[in-house]
Amino acid sequence: MTLGTPKQFTRSYGLDEIALVPSSVTLDPDIVDISTTIAGLKLEIPIFASSMDSVVNPKTAVLMGKLGAQGVLNLEGVQTRYEDPSDVLKQIAEVSKKDYVSLMQSIYQEHPVREDLVISRITEIKSHGVTAIVSSTPQIAQWLGPIAAKAGADAYLIQSTVISTHFKTNKQDKILNLADFCKAMPIPVMAGNTATYSVTLELLKTGIQGLFVGIGPGAACTTRGVIGVGVPMATSIVNAASARDDYYRSEGVYIPIVADGGIVNSGDICKALACGADAVMIGSPLAKANEAPGLGFHWGMATPNAILPRGARIEVGTIGSLDEILCGPSKTDDGSQNLSGAIRTCMATVGAQNIQEMHQIEVIVAPSLLTEGKIYQKAQSLGMYKKS
Amino acid sequence: MTLGTPKQFTRSYGLDEIALVPSSVTLDPDIVDISTTIAGLKLEIPIFASSMDSVVNPKTAVLMGKLGAQGVLNLEGVQTRYEDPSDVLKQIAEVSKKDYVSLMQSIYQEHPVREDLVISRITEIKSHGVTAIVSSTPQIAQWLGPIAAKAGADAYLIQSTVISTHFKTNKQDKILNLADFCKAMPIPVMAGNTATYSVTLELLKTGIQGLFVGIGPGAACTTRGVIGVGVPMATSIVNAASARDDYYRSEGVYIPIVADGGIVNSGDICKALACGADAVMIGSPLAKANEAPGLGFHWGMATPNAILPRGARIEVGTIGSLDEILCGPSKTDDGSQNLSGAIRTCMATVGAQNIQEMHQIEVIVAPSLLTEGKIYQKAQSLGMYKKS
Amino acid sequence: MTLGTPKQFTRSYGLDEIALVPSSVTLDPDIVDISTTIAGLKLEIPIFASSMDSVVNPKTAVLMGKLGAQGVLNLEGVQTRYEDPSDVLKQIAEVSKKDYVSLMQSIYQEHPVREDLVISRITEIKSHGVTAIVSSTPQIAQWLGPIAAKAGADAYLIQSTVISTHFKTNKQDKILNLADFCKAMPIPVMAGNTATYSVTLELLKTGIQGLFVGIGPGAACTTRGVIGVGVPMATSIVNAASARDDYYRSEGVYIPIVADGGIVNSGDICKALACGADAVMIGSPLAKANEAPGLGFHWGMATPNAILPRGARIEVGTIGSLDEILCGPSKTDDGSQNLSGAIRTCMATVGAQNIQEMHQIEVIVAPSLLTEGKIYQKAQSLGMYKKS
């Protein structure tokens, strides 16, 4: 019998617990370069839109691209199951909370992914002259990967709640070998999600050209409540960035990492970059766009799971155009608009001229504990307490 | 005069403060084995139902057994005091908060435990071909233990808020010697509750075949408020598991431990197993079953205490059948349904093929502090704030 | 110029952050001795009632004494300013929140302390055959101390928000020399409040026979908000207990310490004793008694300060008789009733046969953080959230 070692309770940190410390330099925002390059593709704004039905359809993927950011289209969502997904998206937005999970389960079970729709969605994005990145789970990547590449996709993202290079099963035909897949694919492959140093290092050796980081930290994700698994984002990024840097030191190849999940405002994006991320992937901040397919709602990808649904549907509302959210000018003061402007202002403020310099900015633990003052203040701003 | 040593403030941890970290392996859920063996009895699902009146009666004990889990019947509750306890259970559910403690005190004082009912309840469970485990406090075990064994019980659980091997009193006739009791009983004996390494080690030497761990962490338990005593669950399990492993190393006997108390959803169960538990005992998650005797309410065992009642009554509501709660499929995304599926998914996700491997999974401290973002999110999900 | 040393941020702990850990022994409650002896006076229950107008008048002082506990009468409150204080107590209970501070200020400014009332209040208490302990601030002790002793008081408590042996002023006639006062007084003198090791040690050398510990932790005390001063109670007790034990080791004299402030339920009392207190002084838990002079309200002593009032008035309600609160039986499960029974049960549970053994019980840091689960649970019990 193998016994476990007595548990050590090591502290981990979320983005809402940290803050950035200015360096001895400040910069004119005009000389700050916020661009990043991942899988050989340059992004003027280091932001990916999550491959979720509430965020990315061909239309918003094109918009994101034209603005200098990057949408990722989920090849297993409603876009590739329905010729015209507008009705089903409306149903999701309007269903009662009670019937939500059942609806999602039935939608997915009754409408399989269609190869023709995979091809037409990618063709549609490419016809507007922007980069097309698509994603699927590992199970389905062997089928859809070659189809997507042939249809013109520029990169393929394999995404799983938790990815590893060692997947054990008793059904040998099912396994995706990530190294083989990277070799076979004519376009760059990215993968995720991971949260630790050792798994990151193993994944970097497979030939992927980008790694998505983040397990269980997101707003539309209940992984931690349902299965207890999750690593707070700041710690996840630091873990993965250490592996990326060590891999670069030993192999001379720099494979960028993308912080994915639990990023709710522009402050979080800045913190993720300072922790070591080369870009971020965000869902709920973009689900609030007027153009977002979620119609003011946001939901996770694990919900349709027939056996163990996870991921709540949240009403996020709409706050402005995708252009305003990404490029401003901002009409609010809560970090929800002008995300690229906030990144630029932050980097100027702390003295980082590009993303590489941003990785060197000092971070501190500065818990946003709900002290008495804060709850009172928050309460007021929410109109939440009524004095008797 | 013996002086105390200056207090050291050592930090302890609750299950809601920790999270599990994936290993470098992931598994097909189909090859995960979630079964456990305690006191020689195999459980397909590593879950005990708490020996509480709101959770276990003969009917739910049978249901639990048929589903692969295990109910424990409290021999000192209403089931052995009333021929037909349905009326009194209804009264408990309907009494006002103000009159609740008084009602509980009068119920227990006016209706003593009846030997004939002890026998008939056990007989009823056994007649359905499932394992019968019963429990009592140490005081009453010497009387009821032999009766229960004779009636066909498969194991006996001696349960006390805090158990020790050294009980001091000036009434020598009252003491239960645990080692003697284990020797005398023809069926396996389990005991609890404990929270520290040293007491666990002493108890393991008495001949018990299972140990219940957890002092004062439960939702229906106010021990910590009333008498200041309590050890958060994650720390309790790690303490007890260390003693269990050391005992196994020195004696070659593996005595399983069961995490009991303060476990509110499937995520908590997964965390308890990763901390080192061989199984869990849960109350409130099962009190929500349609079949639960508590009729949508859940309450603790210390309430009827005539002098110092502890344990509040909580309205938990009903959310589905016991089958749905234990085996799914889940219709919610909050960790309240398909508990066994969640355990299986968790173990597949973190790469643990059986409970022994689960004990080796890394845990981190990842406080679920109510940060501003979380309270807002929580507020929305509860429909609790009204924007002005 | 003397420069400050760079600040070290040392963590301190409050009672609500700690919990008690059972030892390897459990006890029959019948053999537990909860009595304590302070200033040569034996208390069957180790509880002082705070010298506050909302808690102690001659009537409740007598009641406390007959129950085995000890009231302390404030010689500077309404009892010694008004022949019949019942009207003014009613005014305090009924005044609006807005006018509360002004009322308190005017009451104190217009009605000086009367020597005749000091004498008659003490005489009244003594006439019932119970111990009489009275208190004042240092300023007034030189005047009232001899009067109180002559009137029959058994001990005198000098109480100040913060007491020290070195008081600097430019009005030399005003200073109270504590050592001289102790020598001059024919009855035992106790003093407070303190929170650190070094000040405690200095005070123990003055001849006092009891020391009250606690600066700024109390529910009716806003010292920390108004002047930033305060030491959480668990740390204060541990600091003072270390000094007491060191003084006993070097001088052979054991001078008991009393934890005073911020103790809101029976669990807190148990924790204070385990941290090293020989007794506790409590206000709000006793202000809830039917007999309490505060008529369901509780307020601090610093409120009438003409320049910088501190201490809020809190509506605590009434929950039962003083007898029920101190000696039970309890009809609630929240630690508000049967305080002595809770102490006894706690000590039996953790295996401490007397207060000295209680000082040796292990304490852990077990923060009662408001995690999501707890706020939901708390919310339910308060009926605070309304689901939309």
Next chain:
Amino acid sequence: MTLGTPKQFTRSYGLDEIALVPSSVTLDPDIVDISTTIAGLKLEIPIFASSMDSVVNPKTAVLMGKLGAQGVLNLEGVQTRYEDPSDVLKQIAEVSKKDYVSLMQSIYQEHPVREDLVISRITEIKSHGVTAIVSSTPQIAQWLGPIAAKAGADAYLIQSTVISTHFKTNKQDKILNLADFCKAMPIPVMAGNTATYSVTLELLKTGIQGLFVGIGPGAACTTRGVIGVGVPMATSIVNAASARDDYYRSEGVYIPIVADGGIVNSGDICKALACGADAVMIGSPLAKANEAPGLGFHWGMATPNAILPRGARIEVGTIGSLDEILCGPSKTDDGSQNLSGAIRTCMATVGAQNIQEMHQIEVIVAPSLLTEGKIYQKAQSLGMYKKS
């Protein structure tokens, strides 16, 4: 490529997390000296009013000066853009939350700063015989600095969210060289804001005579949410005070530091001084004055930013005259009135005879976590919970 070092998560502390510990001396408040000298100007009360439109206009600057404190007039706010700013201040107070940011942006964009108004505002303040201190951002200081000095200002404060001695831009004509500016200005120059040891040390070498400390901690400041930047105030002060003391040790020049931001009551002021501040700058506590130009509202300076507005408008109400707030007597017990009296009482309580001694007082970490007890207490005081 330069790689970042793996992040260390160092803990920082806010003022609401710390408390002051009494020393072995207590003082008669009458012998406490709370005065401070900054930039050669003596303040009887160590409090600056924030250079914000909601707090300081010529009238309140004069009032502050007459009371012994010091207002700082923002030369870029409404006072120097409008001949009569009363209408626009009324609009700001009355605009809906939705239209607030747009209004602020339009006000600033349509009404440039007028040199004649800069001169007349300063003249107005000086005509009442009090010290006049004015402020601007670095960009505009080269233009307004000489004008202000000529108009009679006694000191000039250059204030930026984050200031550094190394500002990089590709527009060389724009840069303010702080050392050159200090040399050129005929009046003392102060600067801010900073939060770290190294930047403080660099700034102290430029010739400034006072340094403002605090980045992103304030109530009307959302810098941390929008760009992730911020250092909790207690840590910021300790960092800067260490640099100030080291500079004094090596150069023999003592340059005072002022804690600016996030100070909400008198307790916070006392803590800031004990952490090492020579004075504080406060906004919201003074915005509550009857005479405050904000008419019961308070807002930040970064709001009018056309691209990335930060800083919320908060309704703070009015609680009394500026005289009552600064000098009392207090009619409340929440640390909002008699700020100077609270400082004096605090220093007497902890045994600090002047600000230098105050820097040597012990501080501890004593988190004001919202424990169950505190939320209940808070709830009651807010009348926020309704029992069912």
